Amino acid sequence: xxxxxxxxxxxxxYVLGVNDGNKPNGCIINTxxxxxxxxxxxxxxxxxxxxxxxxxxxSKNMTLSVLDITCPFDIFKRFGFQSGKEVNKFDGxxxxxxxxxxxxLTQYANAYMKGHVIxxxxxxxxxxxxxxxxxxxxxxEHDSMTYDYYFKNVKPKPEKKKKGWVCKIxxxxxxxxxLPEDLICPICKHPASDxxxx
Amino acid sequence: xxxxxxxxxxxxxYVLGVNDGNKPNGCIINTxxxxxxxxxxxxxxxxxxxxxxxxxxxSKNMTLSVLDITCPFDIFKRFGFQSGKEVNKFDGxxxxxxxxxxxxLTQYANAYMKGHVIxxxxxxxxxxxxxxxxxxxxxxEHDSMTYDYYFKNVKPKPEKKKKGWVCKIxxxxxxxxxLPEDLICPICKHPASDxxxx
Numbered sequence: 225x226x227x228x229x230x231x232x233x234x235x236x237x238y239v240l241g242v243n244d245g246n247k248p249n250g251c252i253i254n255t256x257x258x259x260x261x262x263x264x265x266x267x268x269x270x271x272x273x274x275x276x277x278x279x280x281x282x283s284k285n286m287t288l289s290v291l292d293i294t295c296p297f298d299i300f301k302r303f304g305f306q307s308g309k310e311v312n313k314f315d316g317x318x319x320x321x322x323x324x325x326x327x328x329l330t331q332y333a334n335a336y337m338k339g340h341v342i343x344x345x346x347x348x349x350x351x352x353x354x355x356x357x358x359x360x361x362x363x364x365e366h367d368s369m370t371y372d373y374y375f376k377n378v379k380p381k382p383e384k385k386k387k388g389w390v391c392k393i394x395x396x397x398x399x400x401x402x403l404p405e406d407l408i409c410p411i412c413k414h415p416a417s418d419x420x421x422x
Numbered sequence: 423x424x425x426x427x428x429x430x431x432x433x434x435x436y437v438l439g440v441n442d443g444n445k446p447n448g449c450i451i452n453t454x455x456x457x458x459x460x461x462x463x464x465x466x467x468x469x470x471x472x473x474x475x476x477x478x479x480x481s482k483n484m485t486l487s488v489l490d491i492t493c494p495f496d497i498f499k500r501f502g503f504q505s506g507k508e509v510n511k512f513d514g515x516x517x518x519x520x521x522x523x524x525x526x527l528t529q530y531a532n533a534y535m536k537g538h539v540i541x542x543x544x545x546x547x548x549x550x551x552x553x554x555x556x557x558x559x560x561x562x563e564h565d566s567m568t569y570d571y572y573f574k575n576v577k578p579k580p581e582k583k584k585k586g587w588v589c590k591i592x593x594x595x596x597x598x599x600x601l602p603e604d605l606i607c608p609i610c611k612h613p614a615s616d617x618x619x620x
Contacts, residue, residue, distance in 0.1 A: 229533040229558035230456050232488040233464070234566045236432030255455040258428050259467055259545045266431070267465070267550070269457055290430040335427040345543060347457045347552070352465070354545070360427035370432045370568060 235371040237295075239303050240268060241287035241327040242279040248320075248327035249308035251276040252300060254371050256288055264357040266339065269350050275308035277351060284341040286355065287328040292366035295332035297378050323359070334364045389419040397422065433569040435493075437501050438466060439485035439525040440477040446518075446525035447506035449474040450498060452569050454486055462555040464537065467548050473506035475549060482539040484553065485526040490564035493530035495576050521557070532562045587617040595620065 235254040242249050255269040268288065270277040280286055291299070302313055314320060319331035328336040339355040369378070388399040394412035398419065407416040433452035440447050453467040466486065468475040478484055489497070500511055512518060517529035526534035537553040567576070586597040592610035596617065605614040 225462065225555065225558050226533075226560050227459075227462070227558065229488075229535060229560045230459075230462065230464075232434075232533040232560070232566050233454055233456055234432060234434030234568045235455070236430075255457075256431055257433070257453040257455055257465075257467060258431055259453075259550065260547050261425075261428075262547070264423065264425070264428065265545065266428075267455075267467075269455060269465075290427075335424075335430040337427060343543075345541075345552075347463065349458050349460070352457065354543075357423065360423050360425065362424050362427045362430070367570065368430050368432045370570075372565065372568075 237291045237300075237369045237371060237374055238268075239289040239291065239299075239329055239333070240270065240276055240280070241289060242276050242283055242285070243325045243327070244275075244279045244283065244308075247308075247312050248314050248322065248325070249276055249279060250289075250303050250313060250327055251308070252304035259354070264360070265342075266337070266355050266357065267352055268355060269347065269352045271350050273349075279308070280341065280353060281344070281351070285324070285326055286339060286341070286353075287323060287326045288337045288339075289329040289333035290335045290337075291329075291332055291369040292334040292364065293369050293373055293377075294366055295369050295378070297380060299329075299332055300374070300378070330363065334366050334368060335360065335362050337361075386422060388422045390422055392418050392420055435489045435498075435567045435569060435572055436466075437487040437489065437497075437527055437531070438468065438474055438478070439487060440474050440481055440483070441523045441525070442473075442477045442481065442506075445506075445510045446512050446520065446523070447474055447477060448487075448501050448511060448525055449506070450502035457552070462558070463540075464535070464553050464555065465550055466553060467545065467550045469548055471547075477506075478539065478551060479542070479549070483522070483524055484537060484539070484551075485521060485524045486535045486537075487527040487531035488533045488535075489527075489530055489567040490532040490562065491567050491571060491575075492564055493567050493576070495578060497527075497530055498572070498576070528561065532564050532566060533558065533560045535559075584620060586620045588620055590616050590618055 239250045259265040338359040339357040343354040345352040389403045391409045396411045437448045457463040536557040537555040541552040543550040587601045589607045591612045594609045
C-alpha cells in the first residue's frame with residue numbers, strides 16, 4: 225500500500241460554518257461532494273476531534289463556504305489552526321455574514337450553501353454528514369481553491385537554508401558543502417582563508 | 423437556490439473498475455473522497471443508471487484509477503459515453519492491466535487503488551459505496567485531472583460558426599451580420615455583388 229497514492233484524490237477546500245447557540249464557529253474541511261440533484265444533497269466529512277463536528281452533531285444546521293483561489297493563508301490559520309473550544313474564530317474578522325445565525329464567508333469564497341443534516345454515518349475517526357441544501361448562492365467568479373493549489377501556492381514553504389561560504393571581503397557566496405582550499409574569490413580575488421560559513 | 427453554485431465544488435475524475443464475472447467494466451465518476459486513514463477508507467458515489475453500479479453492488483470489489491491531466495477526451499468517451507450493458511468498454515484498448523481480475527488504467531492515470539465495499543448508502547438516484555482499500559499504487563507524477571480542468575482543457579468546445587460573406591473571386595472573408603452595399607474586396611477589388619454568405 226503506497227499511502228501517498230491517496231494524495232492523488234482531488235479536493236476543494238471549504239469553511240464549514242455552524243453556531244453553538246452562543247457564537248458562530250467554523251472549520252476547514254476538504255471533503256464535500258454532491259450526492260443528488262433532486263433534492264440537492266451533499267456529503268461533508270468532518271474529523272471528530274473538531275469542535276465544529278460536535279456542534280453540527282447537535283445543531284444539525286450548517287453552511288459551506290467554497291474557498292476560492294484568492295484565499296490567503298491567514299484564513300487557513302484562523303479556521304484551521306485553532307479550536308472553537310478555546311476561541312471565537314470570528315472575533316476581529318469582518319469578512320463574513322450570517323444566514324439564520326450561521327456564518328459564511330463573504331470574501332475569499334466564490335459560493336456558499338446552507339443546509340440541514342438528514343443522516344450521519346460513523347466512520348471511526350470521522351463522521352460523514354448527509355446534508356440536504358436549503359439554499360446555494362454564487363458570490364464571485366474566481367476559480368475554486370483545490371487542495372493541490374493550496375499546497376503549491378498558498379501554504380508557506382519551509383525556507384531552505386543554503387549551504388556555502390561567504391567572502392568576508394566582498395560578500396560573494398560560494399555554494400557547496402565544502403570550500404575548496406585553492407578557491408580564489410572571482411570578484412575580489414581573496415583566498416579561501418577569507419571565507420566564512422553562511 | 424442558485425443551482426450553479428454546486429458547480430463550485432471541486433472534484434477529481436476517475437475510472438471506477440469492476441468485473442461482472444464475464445468481462446471487466448468501468449465508468450467515469452467524479453466523487454471519490456478519503457474518509458479515514460486507519461484503516462484506509464474511501465467513499466465513491468455512483469449513479470444507479472450505470473451498469474458499473476449494478477456490478478459493484480453484487481461483486482463488492484473495485485479499482486479506482488485516478489485520471490491525470492494527460493488523459494484525452496477519447497478516454498471519457500470510451501468509459502463515459504457508452505454502457506457496459508451493451509459493449510465491452512475494454513475491447514481494443516490496451517492501456518490497462520488487471521489486478522485480481524479488476525481493470526485499472528496503466529496510462530492516463532497517476533495512481534490506482536483497489537478495495538472492497540463494506541457498506542452502501544442509498545441516496546435516491548445514487549448509491550454511496552464505503553470502500554476499504556486493500557492496495558494503492560502510484561503510477562506517475564502528473565497532476566490529477568480535476569473536473570474544472572476537464573471542462574476548460576479536455577472537453578471539446580462547440581464550434582462557433584462565424585457570420586460573414588466570402589468573396590467568390592479571391593476567398594477573402596468579410597465578417598459581420600450584413601454586407602455593406604458599397605464594399606470593395608480589399609484583396610481583389612471586386613464589388614459586394616461578388617460575395618456570398620459563409
